[in-house]
Amino acid sequence: METLREGSADIYLSAGVFFNPKMKTLRDISVLFLDAAGLKGRLLDCTAATGVRGIRYAKEAGFSDIVSLDINRDAAKSANRNIKRNKLMFKCLNASVQAYCSSGLAEKFDVIDLDPFGTPVPYINDILKVSRDNTVLMITATDTAVLCGAHSNACLKLYGSKPMHNELCKESGIRVLLCFIARAASQYNFGIETLLSISDMHYMRVFLRLHSGAKKAVDSVRQCGFATFCKKCRSFSYAAGIAPILEHKCKSCGAETEAFGPMYLGALYDKNIVKTMLHRNAYQKKGSGIDTILSRIYNEFDVPFFYSIPKATGILHMSSVPMDNVFDTLRKGNFTVSRTQFDKDGIKTDASQNDVANAIRSRNYKSSA
DSSP states (O other): OEEEEEEEEEEEEEEEOOOOGHHHHHHHHHHHHHHHHTOOOOEEOOTTTHHHHHHHHHHOOOOOEEEEEEEEEHHHHHHHHHHHHOOOOOOOSSSOOHHTTTTOOOOOSSSSEEEESSOOOHHHHHHHOOOOTEEEEEEEEEOHHHTTTTTTHHHHHHHBBBBOOOOHHHHHHHHHHHHHHHHHHHTTTTTEEEEEEEEEEEEEEEEEEEEESSHHHHHHHHHHEEEEEEETTTEEEEESSSSSOOBOOTTTOOOBEEEEEEEEOSOOOOHHHHHHHHHHHHHTTTHHHHHHHHHHHHHHHOSSSSEHHHHHHHHHOOOOOHHHHHHHHHHTOOOOOOOOOOOEEEEEEEOOHHHHHHHOOOOOOHHHH
């Protein structure tokens, strides 16, 4: 039987039990998050598999009251074997999320980790049943093709939203996921506070805190809204609310725009938590890849959507221009500007599409002069 060490966990890898070594970075980030946010109490690991997440949360983030679940009998046996191997006292139950959370036997949890294969949609209502005020949810979606608009009918069916299928799709996918969670949470009288959002490789992962109360619930739903996008000049706009007034003519070029949503238009990060995660990572040295992801997030201007510089130069029929040059020109115009985790060539800014285009023209002209 193959064994491996990940973080502080020693794991047996059992035949037929899923384990993805490529998700180590995400597990590292999740441990850092729990530590940085100072979270303690009862934790539910909804999809244990080998048990590696729960074991790491116990040994590295200090959780002692853990319940793990896995519907697969072999996986539950594997997780329990690994829990015992690591000299921990909690157990993995051979049960589905739905059955456990609806059994009436489950107590409320302070932290819930949901990392299913594909969409988390079938499990959201179940985990809300065992949540309470200030419960933190860590939810993964790996159906990124759905959330990013490659299968728009599936997104409409599952999430009740029309997704973007353009350069903004990774960010809009995160926002569609958060909107679905906000609307589901509101049915249980919870509002949401987004603490961290990550889109990387084949997954999206959101970390959020629930706040109890009708007003909190309504306020969260009101942060959902719609976005419009212009295929001609790549400009966008957005408006929050149940039935907001949308711009059907592009302000930049006058072309017809297309509407997308609903999606969450509130903040995606708690920068204080991200800053603490960066400090902890520097001390613990979990990896430069984590530092790259968290640094980009910490420095990101947290507003909806961004401009792709290669798309913009293509529309302008101009040669490529260094990102830093565009940044400098926009900052001299008193605009806020940053890079974004969602696109290595994207910039977030409070400048308009025309301002960005003018900055590109300016730098392109100077570089060719």
